[in-house]
Amino acid sequence: MGNPLNLPFDPIERAHDNWSQRWGASPAMAAVTSLMRAQQILIGELDGALKPFGLTFARYEALVLLTFSSSGSLPLGKIGERLMVHPTSVTNTIDRLEGQGLVLRRPNPDDGRGVLAEITEAGRGVTEEATRTLLDLDFGLGCYSQEELWRMHEMFVRLRVDFGDFPAPAVEAVRRS
Amino acid sequence: MGNPLNLPFDPIERAHDNWSQRWGASPAMAAVTSLMRAQQILIGELDGALKPFGLTFARYEALVLLTFSSSGSLPLGKIGERLMVHPTSVTNTIDRLEGQGLVLRRPNPDDGRGVLAEITEAGRGVTEEATRTLLDLDFGLGCYSQEELWRMHEMFVRLRVDFGDFPAPAVEAVRRS
DNA sequence: TTTAATTATTAGGAAACTTAACTATCAGTT
DNA sequence: AACTGATAGTTAAGTTTCCTAATAATTAAA
Known part of the structure; x- marks a missing residue:
């Protein structure tokens, strides 16, 4: 549903008009609804652009984060913290990236409990290409x-x-x- | 992950600073990232507030839409169109609401292929209460x-x-x- | 040193999206 | 009137991200 809707009217505007009649104008309701739709559009756009690279925006963000690290590696917990995603999502994300050979898992030398995700050369290459693609797209915000x-x-x-x-x-x- | 992060710094700001050093400043990158996070926070907030009613924001929106209709009912396709969600998601949403007794399915008298979702009295009651809750919350946008x-x-x-x-x-x- | 907290994984399940296939039905054309 | 194509809704299988909860291993604190 990230696709164009091609409706003859703005469904959010119409919903808000109806809403106003019962509960009074609520700019917050209008704003939150259109924010949700904007997010839906953008994530569709970004994921679509990254599909040729076998990436989603979430996985792309993880790769970029790793390239920012001087060693090219980070503990999984740190990744989750920086990307603001749930630990179980990090495990899943790194699983996929590892399966694609863009990242590999190593034991954390500084913490026996921990695991490092380390970006591979292939990962760096894909990150560069994907970044160029997203920059060309203005991240969907060209307007x-x-x-x-x-x-x-x-x-x-x-x-x-x-x-x-x-x-x-x-x-x-x-x-x- | 809609929870407070309590980091000592802004992870998006930091990511953008790193980003700038390699690819140049990209306000689009910063904006899209913080928009994604804002959406994550808000959906967590709204879904959390609606949980006591057994609703998610998506299901709440469907109920509100039905109360806007004079007959209290709409074809499922129209619902998907107005809420900008996928047909299969509408089926799922209405399944849940029907299971909760907030909505019921009826054959569409105007179209033998179609199905109407009709809001029940219970559904109207829950919608009113949930709406008061969300308005008290300013839909999470009180700032x-x-x-x-x-x-x-x-x-x-x-x-x-x-x-x-x-x-x-x-x-x-x-x-x- | 015993206890408590942390790191990561696994499992189970919710919610929404996607593609695809399928049934019914409608609508336009010949 | 029959055929064709489009539409409405469902079902199924698979993806993504979130959640809770449990677990193993390890670290840190009392």
Whole structure:
């Protein structure tokens, strides 16, 4: 359902109009509904673009994260923390990437309980190609200007801080607005 | 993973900083990543709030849609169209709601192939209660002002139009900004 | 040192999406 | 009137991500 709908009207606008008559205008209801749809569209777009590489956006993010590490490897727990996904999802993600030869598991020398995921050369290659593809796509957000994108990002920072992802950033970090 | 992360830093900001060093600043990358996280937080919040009613946000939306209809019933296909979900997901959603006694299936008198989902009295009651709960929650968006929420909504309208959900709205529809 | 916490995996299940095949029925054409 | 093609809904199999809970191994703290 990431596909074009081609409806003659905006179903969210119409839902909100009906909603207003019973419960009063709720910009929050309109915003949350259209945010959900936007996410659905974008994940469809990104996953579609990554399909030729055998990747999903989640798996792509894991690969990119590994390339950021100087050793090319990270404990699985760290990966989950950084990507904000559940430990069982990390296991699954790394399972797949390992099966594709883009990553390999090694015991963590610093922690006998732990496991490192290490990106392979093939993994690095795929990451580069996939990144070029996504950049060409503007990550699906080509209809926005740079300024709008930063504004959107900062809008979400507020939400994420509010829900306890991390402490409110220092003021200088909001310079780009 | 809709839970608070309580990290000492913003993992998305950090990822973007690393990203910038290799591929250059990409506000689109930052925006899409934080949008995904925002969606994850919000769906967790909404589903959590609806759990006491035995609902998910998707099932709640289906109920609300039915209450909007004068007859309290709609063909399943229409439901999928309005909620922008896949036909097989509609079948599943209505299966669940029917199992809970909130909805019942009837043959569509106007189309021998079709099926109507009709909301029950129990369904109407649950919808009212659930709605009050979500309104109290501001749909998880309590950290924004009304103006910001409309701006956010309109931002997503642009994306949705761009991806062919529906034709660009007339200018008067953007009056609230 | 005993206890408690952490790391990762496994298993079972929910929810939503995808593709594909299938039944019925409708609608347009010849 | 019959044939063809499209539509409505279901079913099935498989993917993804989440959840809870249990487990084994190891580490850290009391």
